[in-house]
């Protein structure tokens with residue numbers, strides 16, 4: 001097979017164009033570096049290819065997405081839990097569901113935009129409860145980069161630490177949050193009674209224009225991608241200014257196979273396969289940045305073996321792939337009679353919640369460490385596939401029926417449901433990791449990942465607490481819980497690992513080269529010109545979603561790379 | 571906590587109350603199969619539209635399709651506010667979905683057969699040939715699963731619930747249905763002003779005390 005070897009040497013090769021890769025491309029091109037951005041998926045322009053303002057009836061499937069579009073037919077992501085030609089495997093009896101995107105911008109095209117800045121405690125949990133490990137940096141190290149993201153990308157929310165007394169919910173630089181919807185006020189009312197804080201959500205959606213991007217027009221469709229670029233995605237916020245520098249070369253359909261290295265243990269480039277025609281190419285670069293998503297980046301390193309690195313590049317510690325973490329997830333829904341027969345109003349708002357509940361309990365009073373936040377949902381959404389399915393089981397209904405009375409019942413019960421989702425912190429454990437499957441390859445012959453994953457009682461107890469709390473809120477609202485109680489044998493309703501799509505931890509950072517892969521600048525201990533910019537460097541999760549932190553770290557790491565590159569010291 | 575758990579109606583499965591997550595899990599077909607099914611159904615629709623002839627079902631036989639049309643209109647008939655399920659194109663939608671998602675074909679076809687057998691036993695003729703009162707007599711027995719189970723008609727009830735769900739999706743996600751149910755979104759709104767007073771009053775909530783978060787001078791507030 002003929003392999004094309006490019007003669008040009010880039011200053012930096014970045015693998016993956018999502019949150020981490022997009023940010024690296026932005027910061028590094030701005031600093032003057034010539035950057036090649038390899039992306040396994042196709043180019044995708046939300047303004048042209050997105051489905052904003054489409055109606056369910058614009059499609060014969062009415063929004064049903066199936067395997068190719070697990071979040072619905074109009075969802076703005078190419079990818080899924082299962083992709084033809086790109087398998088992954090699991091150890092017998094274990095389960096990890098792996099969501100992957102294959103397109104310019106990766107999962108940032110359709111992510112939920114819930115952007116929760118982590119707090120000081122989130123980087124020093126071991127110091128507090130003795131579990132897991134502490135980060136090699138503190139909140140103060142990363143704070144300026146969170147501020148950068150707030151200012152440059154834009155985020156709405158408010159500063160509530162002084163009001164709620166929640167010291168681990170730091171202030172940020174926020175645009176005005178949108179007022180709550182009716183049902184959200186009702187939820188807040190119940191939370192007030194239960195002394196559970198319920199405060200404006202923090203989402204990377206513009207409520208005021210910023211850097212040439214328009215303010216949100218409240219169509220509620222962020223998951224389809226935003227045609228006016230009012231929410232954050234890598235291709236609409238990070239890549240345009242990078243492209244403007246003239247320093248960025250985007251290479252779509254480029255599935256990285258291996259990071260190449262020399263005898264001195266330096267990365268020299270990346271070899272990739274063009275997924276449209278199978279052409280193999282090697283690209284040379286002075287510095288390599290991995291941002292292919294936590295598990296893909298680990299897979300790349302594990303597949304990049306050489307005499308010097310028999311267990312994979314930068315992996316003489318054997319830590320690559322270890323400590324795989326996701327957020328915990330569990331949901332409870334309810335029917336709220338007060339919401340029956342409400343006047344018709346447009347409740348779209350932004351594409352997500354306007355209020356949420358940050359973690360509020362003191363763990364010293366509980367039988368489990370770490371916490372969760374609550375994401376709320378409900379409202380009169382666009383009817384689509386699956387609309388009010390199972391009405392015969394609806395507690396507000398008549399147990400079935402047909403005819404005019406049934407038609408009226410659908411009208412009455414529309415928009416009367418509320419949902420509460422727990423998103424919480426998992427403690428990294430030794431039993432959760434990914435490795436190369438010794439037998440299975442993908443369609444390009446690249447060995448695939450095999451996953452191992454286990455929850456512990458730390459997470460189960462948290463889910464139990466969540467179930468109890470959500471039921472209490474629904475009942476305080478005068479509602480009926482419609483989700484059955486899940487017991488210990490059902491992990492109290494915990495979703496399987498991977499399901500919350502907050503994969504991280506597989507190329508962890510630390511001060512100790514024997515126990516970590518990266519130093520505090522996300523630079524490989526063993527390969528000085530190799531960096532990681534996605535969720536893989538994370539030492540632990542927080543009870544807060546991780547992407548704002550991926551972005552802040554990618555900014556910090558890229559700034560460090562730029563400094564070192566200018567000094568020619570790496 | 572067990573009190574809260576006990577107050578649970580144990581038979582209830584998790585409801586699709588939010589109506590956002592596709593209801594059907596575990597449907598398996600390859601991308602190519604789905605694309606092909608889609609294409610066939612589209613071609614059929616287009617051909618029917620071009621020739622101004624009746625829609626030719628791709629999955630159902632003519633007889634099955636006629637029965638389905640009667641059933642969906644019994645489930646969601648026309649009333650003073652909007653048209654019927656067939657007015658909203660529900661039979662075409664169901665036919666399409668069955669080609670698109672073959673896993674439900676047997677349940678639907680078998681269910682229609684069950685219905686005809688039941689009518690034959692009771693009235694000596696197929697469902698479509700039954701008088702309106704005969705048809706509703708059967709529905710009265712299978713449209714409420716709990717009642718149906720007590721009468722030993724759980725298979726009929728299961729089938730009917732499936733058709734009711736498909737009818738609801740097909741109807742309410744159509745243009746007719748969206749307008750009927752009063753979904754007012756999916757439009758660009760220059761400002762977000764929160765819930766109107768009539769809603770606040772009905773819910774007994776207000777924005778009072780939240781001025782600290784939602785300053786009136788802010789855009790969108």
Ligand SMILES: Cc1cc2nc3c(=O)[nH]c(=O)nc-3n(C[C@H](O)[C@H](O)[C@H](O)COP(=O)(O)OP(=O)(O)OC[C@H]3O[C@@H](n4cnc5c(N)ncnc54)[C@H](O)[C@@H]3O)c2cc1C
Nearest residue numbers: 016018019020040106107112113114256292534545546547
């Ligand atoms: C539906 C959904 C909702 C979410 N909601 C939230 C939320 O509200 N808040 C939050 O914080 N997070 C959320 N997330 C998670 C968030 O999307 C991810 O944390 C974030 O996108 C991770 O960024 P990344 O750069 O690591 O990976 P990605 O955004 O996935 O980008 C990785 C890119 O690398 C490419 N790639 C992979 N392998 C290779 C290879 N070998 N060669 C070349 N390119 C490759 C991929 O094609 C992809 O484009 C959500 C995710 C999903 C799916």
Ligand code: SF4
Nearest residue numbers: 216217220222226351
């Ligand atoms: S809700 Fe706002 S940010 Fe989201 S897609 Fe619509 S306009 Fe864009």
